[in-house]
Amino acid sequence: MEAIRTCIGCRAQAPRAELIRLVRVENRVEIDSSKTLPGRGAWLHASQTCLDKAVNRRAIGRALRVSKEIETSKLREQADWLMDK
Secondary structure: OOOEEEEOOOOOEEEHHHEEEEEEEOOEEEEOOOOOOOOOEEEEEOEHHHHHHHHHOOHHHHHOOOOOOOEOHHHHHHHOOOOEO
């Protein structure tokens, strides 16, 4: 049985294979393409809508338990090739 995770953008549950994993590296967020990097992760559907919702709600910082503002501009650049349009 595959693990179920919750998307931090739309809050819908989905199998782990359908989501991308985000991790914090210093004060920025990166995509964990291998889904194996150490540390706390946050899960997100590979859609621009879910990314926008997560950023607007500041859900990424909360999910990764970061108290200060987290840099997401690089994440948007990284995610462009993964996201559906």
